[in-house]
Amino acid sequence: MRTPCNRFPSLRDAIAAGATPRGDLIGAEHRVALGDLLLRSAIASDAEQTRGRSVLIAAADPVVVALALIEFDGLARRMTLYPPDLALEHLPYVMRHAEVDALVSDGKFFSGASLGTAQQVLCTPALVPRVRASPERLPTEWVLLTSGTTGRPKMVQHTLASLTGAIDASPSSTEVVWGTFYDIRRYGGLQILLRAVLTRSSLVLTNPQEQVGDFLRRAGEAGVTHISGTPSHWRRALMSPAADRIAPRYVRLSGEIADQAVLNSVRSFYADAEISHAFATTEAGVAFDVRDALSGFPASVLSGTPDVDVKVVDATLCVRSSRTAQRYLGENPPLLKDPEGFVDTGDVVELREGRYYFQGRRDGVINVGGLKVHPEEVEGVLNRHPLVRLSLVKKKKNPITGALVIADVLLKDPSGPEGEQACELQQAIQRFCRQSLAPHKVPAAIRFVPALAMSETGKLARHDG
Amino acid sequence: MKIRSEIFGQIKQVAQEQGQRLGPLSDDLPLLNLGLDSLGFAILVSRLEAVLGVDPFSNNEDAPFPVNLGDFLRFYENAVQQVS
Numbered sequence: 001m002r003t004p005c006n007r008f009p010s011l012r013d014a015i016a017a018g019a020t021p022r023g024d025l026i027g028a029e030h031r032v033a034l035g036d037l038l039l040r041s042a043i044a045s046d047a048e049q050t051r052g053r054s055v056l057i058a059a060a061d062p063v064v065v066a067l068a069l070i071e072f073d074g075l076a077r078r079m080t081l082y083p084p085d086l087a088l089e090h091l092p093y094v095m096r097h098a099e100v101d102a103l104v105s106d107g108k109f110f111s112g113a114s115l116g117t118a119q120q121v122l123c124t125p126a127l128v129p130r131v132r133a134s135p136e137r138l139p140t141e142w143v144l145l146t147s148g149t150t151g152r153p154k155m156v157q158h159t160l161a162s163l164t165g166a167i168d169a170s171p172s173s174t175e176v177v178w179g180t181f182y183d184i185r186r187y188g189g190l191q192i193l194l195r196a197v198l199t200r201s202s203l204v205l206t207n208p209q210e211q212v213g214d215f216l217r218r219a220g221e222a223g224v225t226h227i228s229g230t231p232s233h234w235r236r237a238l239m240s241p242a243a244d245r246i247a248p249r250y251v252r253l254s255g256e257i258a259d260q261a262v263l264n265s266v267r268s269f270y271a272d273a274e275i276s277h278a279f280a281t282t283e284a285g286v287a288f289d290v291r292d293a294l295s296g297f298p299a300s301v302l303s304g305t306p307d308v309d310v311k312v313v314d315a316t317l318c319v320r321s322s323r324t325a326q327r328y329l330g331e332n333p334p335l336l337k338d339p340e341g342f343v344d345t346g347d348v349v350e351l352r353e354g355r356y357y358f359q360g361r362r363d364g365v366i367n368v369g370g371l372k373v374h375p376e377e378v379e380g381v382l383n384r385h386p387l388v389r390l391s392l393v394k395k396k397k398n399p400i401t402g403a404l405v406i407a408d409v410l411l412k413d414p415s416g417p418e419g420e421q422a423c424e425l426q427q428a429i430q431r432f433c434r435q436s437l438a439p440h441k442v443p444a445a446i447r448f449v450p451a452l453a454m455s456e457t458g459k460l461a462r463h464d465g
Numbered sequence: 466m467k468i469r470s471e472i473f474g475q476i477k478q479v480a481q482e483q484g485q486r487l488g489p490l491s492d493d494l495p496l497l498n499l500g501l502d503s504l505g506f507a508i509l510v511s512r513l514e515a516v517l518g519v520d521p522f523s524n525n526e527d528a529p530f531p532v533n534l535g536d537f538l539r540f541y542e543n544a545v546q547q548v549s
Contacts, residue, residue, distance in 0.1 A: 213497055236503050238530045241495050264527055369503055399522030400507035430482065439483070444508045445515075 009137040010074025011160065012037065014198050023177070023202035026222050027063035028210055030125035034070075034197065040127035042067035048134060050121060051075055053102040056095060058082035059123060060108040062184050062205045066193055068104045068123045073160055074137040076102070080155070081144055083185040084208040085371075085438065090153055097155060097330045098143055143329060144187055146282045149374040155329040156282045156336070163190065165307070165323035166286035169198050179204040179219040179246070181212075181229030181237070187282040188255045188370075192228050201226075213242040220245030228252035231262040232369035232401050238265050247272070252289075254278040255370040256402045257358040260295045267293050283336055284343040285323030296349075296357035311342070316362050317349050318342040360395065364462050368440040369401035375462075378405060378433070378441050385432050387411055387425065392452050392460050393443065407443035410452050422448060468542050471516060476501070479509045492535030499534065519544040 008014040015022055015034050022035040032042075041047060042064070055076045057068045065081070072079050080098040082091070094100070095118070102119040142163060145153040178196040182189030184205060196203035204222045206215045216237060219227065227248045229237070234253060237243055251266055251273045258277040267275055275293045280286040288305045290297045302310050308321040320342045327336050337343050346363050349356040366373040375393035382391035390410040398404045409429065417425050426446040433442040453461040473490060480487045480500055487500040501509060514520040521528065521544035531537040 211497065213495075232503060235530065236497070236506075239532055240497050241532050243532075261523070261525075265530060268527070268529070369507070396511065397523075398507045398511055399520060400510055401503060404507055404511055427482070440504050444511060 008160070008198075010140070011070045011194075011197060012074060013137070015070070018200070020200055022200045023196055025063050025066050026202060026204045026218070027061060027125075028205075028207040028214070028218065029061065030063045032063060032067065032125050032127070034200075036127055037067070037070060039130055041071065041130040042123050042125065042127055043071050044122050044124060044128055046131055047071060047075060047121075048132065050102050050119070051134070052077050052138060053119070054078040054080070054099045055102040055104050055121070056080045056082055056098065056100040056118075057104045057185075059104070059106040060084070060208075061106050061125070062207065063125050064106040064123050065184060066203075066205065067125065069193070070197070071123065072104065073140050073142075076140050077138060078141040078143060081142070081185040081190070083145055084183060086145060086153060087438075093152060093330075094145065094155065141326075144185075144190070144282050144325075146187075147372045147374065149376050150380075151374075151377045152330070155333075156325045157327050157329055158285075158325045162285060162323050162325060164194050164198060165321065166191070166280075167195050167198050172199065172201075174225075175223075176201040176226055177204065177222055177224045178202065179206075179215075179222070179224035179227040179248075181206055181215070181227075181233035182255070182370075183208060186255075186370075187280065188228065188230070191280070191286065212236050213240045216240055216242040216245045220247075224248060226250040226252070228254065230255040230370035231258045232256060234262055234266055235400055238269055243269060246270075250274045250276070252276050252278060254280050256367050257360075258295055259402075261399065263293050263295060279317075279347075281343075281345055281347075283325050284319040284345050285321060285325065287317075287319045287321070287323075287345075294355070296355045299351060299354050299356060301356075309342070312349060312351075312356070313344075315348050315350065315359075317345045317347045317356075319345060364395075366393075366395040366403050366405055368403055368405060371438075371440050373405050373441045375405075378407065378437065378443065379460075381433050381436055382407060382409060382429065382443070385429055387413070388429065390452050390460075392462070394462075396445070401440075404444040405441060406445045406447070408447050408449045408452060410449055414450065416448050468517065468545055469538055472513065472538060472541060475509055475512050475516065479505050479512065483508070490534060492533065492538070494534045496531060496533060496537055513541065517541060517545055519548055 025032045053076055055072050059065050104121045104123050142158045144156045148154040178201050180189050180192040184190050184193045204219045224246050231253050276289045276291045278289045287308055288301050311318050324343045346361050348359040348362050350359050364375050378393040379391045382388055389412045392408045394406055395403045396406045483505045485500050521540045531540045
C-alpha cells in the first residue's frame with residue numbers, strides 16, 4: 001500500500017514526523033544529520049526575517065542547497081534554485097521574474113555578481129541553535145530552471161505536493177542509502193533529495209567539480225543501496241575503475257533515452273540490482289518507471305499507470321497528473337498545460353510490437369548527456385560569425401552522451417575554403433561559438449554545405465533523425 | 466600501430482580544442498584520468514568513427530566498457546579487424 005507523502009505542509013514537518021531514525025546528508029566536505037535540524041538551524045541569522053519572501057538559493061556546496069530547501073520550504077513565499085552550471089548573466093532575469101528579494105548562499109556563489117538590494121542570507125552546514133520557530137507554514141512555490149530556446153532559462157513552478165507526488169513514503173524493511181550523480185538543483189536530483197528526506201534515508205550528494213571515481217568511492221564508503229543518474233552518468237561510471245566500489249540494490253536511470261546498450265551494461269555490471277528507467281521531465285513530473293530492463297516502455301503504461309494519465313497525440317507523449325508543474329514564470333510565459341491539464345512533453349515515440357520507443361524531440365531539442373540544447377540558440381550564435389550566412393544545427397547520435405551537436409554551415413562566400421583552410425575555418429567558428437555558448441552547445445563538427453533546404457513557409461527544413 | 470597512433474593523435478587534438486590538459490599517455494592509464502571530460506570523450510568517439518569507420522561502443526551492445534587506455538585501444542583494434 002502506497003503511503004502518499006505529499007501530505008506534509010513543509011519538508012521540516014516531514015522530518016519532524018514519526019519516530020524512526022532520520023538519515024544524513026553526506027557531501028564531499030560536510031555531513032549533516034537531518035534530525036539535528038529540529039532543534040538547530042542552518043541559517044545563522046534570524047530565519048523569521050525571511051518569512052514570506054521570494055528567495056533565490058544559490059550555493060556552491062550542494063549540502064548547503066539541501067539545507068536551504070529544508071529551511072525555507074514553508075517559510076518563504078517562493079524558492080528559486082539556481083543551478084551551478086547556469087551562467088550568472090541570467091541572474092538579473094531570474095531575479096526579476098521570480099521577484100527575488102532574498103538571496104541564500106554559502107558566501108561562495110556570487111563572487112563578482114551584482115546583487116542589487118536583495119537581503120542576503122548565509123546558510124551553512126555549521127548548525128546553530130534555532131532561535132524561534134513559528135508553527136505557521138506558507139505554501140511555498142518551488143521554481144526550477146531548465147534551458148530555453150533563446151538561451152534564457154525557462155522558469156518552472158512546482159509545489160512540494162507536485163514534486164513529491166511520485167514518492168512512496170512507506171518505510172523500507174531494510175536500510176536504504178541513496179546516492180545520485182545528478183545535481184540536486186535539477187529535477188532528477190531534486191527527486192532523489194526529496195525521496196531521501198521523506199523516506200528518512202541518508203543521501204550521498206555529488207559536488208559539481210567532483211570526479212566520478214571520487215564520488216563512487218564516497219558512495220561505496222557510505223554504503224549506498226539506491227543510486228540514480230542519467231544514462232550518460234552511468235556510461236561514465238562504468239568506465240571508472242571505481243565502478244565496483246558500490247554494490248547497489250537499485251539503479252535508476254532518467255533524464256535521457258536509456259538505450260538497450262546502457263541498460264545491458266548496467267545490468268551485467270550490477271547483477272544483483274533492480275534496474276529501473278524513469279520517464280520524468282521538469283514540467284511533466286515523474287510519469288512512469290520501466291522495470292523490465294528493456295529500452296522504451298510497454299504500451300500498457302498508457303492505460304495502467306496509477307495516478308497518471310499518459311497519452312500519445314501525433315506521436316508525442318502527453319502527461320497529466322498531480323505531479324506536473326503548475327506554470328512557467330518569466331517573460332511572456334507559454335502555457336504549461338493544455339485546457340485539459342495535459343503537459344505536452346515534446347518527446348516523440350514510435351509503437352513497435354506493443355512497445356513504445358523514444359525517437360527524440362519534436363522541437364529538435366538535442367539532449368547532450370542530460371543537458372538540453374535548443375538548435376535555434378546555437379544557430380543564432382553561428383549566424384553572427386562574419387563569414388556565415390546561415391546554419392542548421394542537428395543532432396548526431398553518440399554512445400557516450402546520447403547525442404552531440406553538429407552543424408551544417410552555409411558560408412557567405414559560396415566558393416568557400418578547401419582542405420586545410422576549411423579545417424582552420426571550422427575550428428575558428430567553433431572557437432567563436434565557445435565564447436558565448438556552454439561547451440555542450442558548441443557544434444562538435446561543422447560541415448560547409450552549398451545550400452540549406454527551406455520549407456514552404458520559408459523556414460529551415462529540419463529533418464531530425 | 467596505425468590505429469594506435471591515429472587514436473593518440475585524436476585524443477591530443479580533442480584535448481587541445483576543449484582546452485583540457487593531458488597527462489602522459491600509457492596503456493594502464495584509466496580512461497577517466499585521461500584528462501578528457503564526458504563531452505570530450507564523446508567527441509573523441511565521434512571523430513574516431515569518422516576516421517576509422519567503426520564505433521565499437523554502439524555496435525557491441527553487450528561488450529563491457531573499456532576502463533583503461535589499453536582496453537580502449539584493443540576495443541578499437543578488434544572492431545577494425547572485424548570489419549576489414
